[in-house]
Amino acid sequence: MTSTTMIILGASGDLTKRLLLPGIGSLIAGGDESDLRLVDGLKVVGSGRSDRADEWRETISGAFEQVGATGDAVDAILSSTRYVQADPTSEEDWGSLLGEVEGDLVVYFALPPAIVSKVAAVLADLDLPEHTVLAVEKPFGDDADSAVALNEALRKVVPEERIHRVDHFLGQRAALAMLATRFNNRLLESSWNADQIERVEIVYDEKLGLEGRAGYYDTAGALRDMLQSHLLQVLAVTTCEAPSDLDPEHLRNSLAAVLSVTHVWTGGKVFPNTDAPSRRGRYTAGEVDGKRLPDYVAEEGVDPANETETLAEIALEVDNARWGGVPFVLRSGKAIGDPANEIRVTYRPVRFRPEGQTGDGHAEVLRFGFKPPRIEFQFTSGGGEMPFQLEPVEVSGRLPKSAVTEYGEVIRGVLGDDPTLSIRGDVAVQCWNIVQPVLDAWKAGEVPLEDYAAGSSGPASWS
Structure with a gap:
């Protein structure tokens, strides 16, 4: 057994309690022998500027209970865990943190990117364990230049292969199913092209409003929070060429290659009532599932001058032989009444339909759903009351449920020294390059910020 200590910076935050700790627990709950070996000898050390030592063990216990984790592995983690109040940008405070380290070291940054760079500068001058791994949450900078600077700071601490830039959407059942379904079914493989x-x-809307996240969200918005990171990774999984091996080198090379030829749409009109390749909106007061939401600009901590969008849509193109001419629409919004969250693939209509048929004949639509994880296929068939009457038919199935959460997939890679489902440094930079023309157009006022009532599907002019 090799001991590993995971130091979680920003351990008092919501991400740690809601996602990261349950992710660790899900590896235990899943019961897979390889996962249990990963957590065998794991020491979890929480750290933050505020003192949470009295409640830290209870926080871990509650997170583990949430995912049904029990047994000796849980007891061992609860017995060894510690909480250290510290400023992560202080070299002196790192003396206390490193004093808790046993064996290999994982430093998990649940911190804003500006703080990550400062912490990395401190770590570069410290005597760290020989095998140290860094795990960093998005956003990876706030533009391409800052992403480059962040990469350089991290690489002064450890080599690139031991940097895990976390995007848990790569651990989503829908994203993993997309890879498996595309590359293992002749029907799809032969039709997966322009x-x-x-x-x-690629749509990920949600009913939730701001939920007290103004400190981060009001300076980010929907495009930076969701499209630039999560949904671009899903686009890459949807469009990449088949790698020869699903290992860190080949899969990440394939994802990087397709993102390198992805840019803002330059073809004909994609969205109604505008020639622009992007749209943005912001919710006003309304009701979602019986809950009254105020105007976004009236939420505590919001600065109206930021003109932060809570709904964003952009159209992109993948400029290669497989995908040339196909618009890829990324969309994400808050306070949406009937939210869609899926990868929706619409096929072209057939070239010819025989006369003498009645009813509606629609092109096929294939959906990979995020919540719940599912696959749906809608196509045209017949055989109804009239002999040549066309009718839509839908075939659907739920994807297998895994005890391991998306963040469990993240932790599995971090503890297993496997960066396959993490973001490579050059890709982090390219994702900013892709969306920068949209950000520039919005900053210049070329795309209006349109209102939509909370609980609606978006601005009235969008439909």
């Missing part, structure tokens, strides 16, 4: 596919939409 000759057969007309449009692809």
Whole structure:
């Protein structure tokens, strides 16, 4: 057994309690022998500027209970865990943190990117264990230049292969199912191209409003929070060429290659009532599932002058032989009444339909759903009351449920020294390059910020 200590910086935050700790617990709850070996000898050390030592063990216990984790592995982690009040940018405070380290070291940054760079500068001058791994939460900078600077700071601490830039959407069942379904089914593999596919939409809307996140969200907005990171990674999984191996080198090379030829749409009109390749909106007061939400600008901590969008749509193109001419629409919004969250692939209509048929004949639509994880296929068939009457038919199935959460997939990679489902440094930079023209157009006022009532599907002019 090799001991590993995971120091969680920003341990008092919501991400640690809601996602990271349950992710560790899900590896235990899943019961897979390889996962249990990963957590065997794991010491979890929480750290933050505020003192949470009295409640830290209870926080871990509650997170583990949430995912059904029990047994000796849980007892061992609860017995060894510590909480250290510290300023992560202080070299002196790191003396106390490193004093808790046993064996290999994982430093998990649940911190804003500006703080990550400062902490990395401190770590570069410290005597760290020989095998140290860094795990960093998005956003990876706030533009391409800052992403480059962040990469350089991190690489002064450890080599690139031991930097895990976390995007838990790569651990989503839908994203993993997309890879498996694309590359293992002849029906899809042969039709997965611009000759057969007309449009692809990657949508992740939600009913929730701001939920007290103004400190981060009001300076980020929907585009930076969701499209620039999560949904671009899903686009890459949807469009990449088949790698020869699903290992860190080949899969990440494939994802990087397709993102390198992805840019803002330059073809014909994609959205109604505008020639622009992007749209943005912001919710006003309304009701979602019986809950009254105030105007976004009236939420505590919001600065109206930021003109922060809570709904964003952009159209992109993948400029290669497989995908040339197909618009890829990325969309994410808050306070949406009936939210969609799916990868929606719309096929082109058939070239010819025989006369004498009645009813509606629609092109096929294939959906990979995020919540709940599912696959749906809608196509045209017949055989109804009339002999040549066309009718839509839908075939659907739920994806297998895993005890391991998306963050469990993240932790599995971090503890297992496997960066396959993490973001490579050059990709982090390229994702900013892709969306920068949209950000520039919005900053210049070329795209209006339109209102929509909370509980609606978006601004009235969008439909």
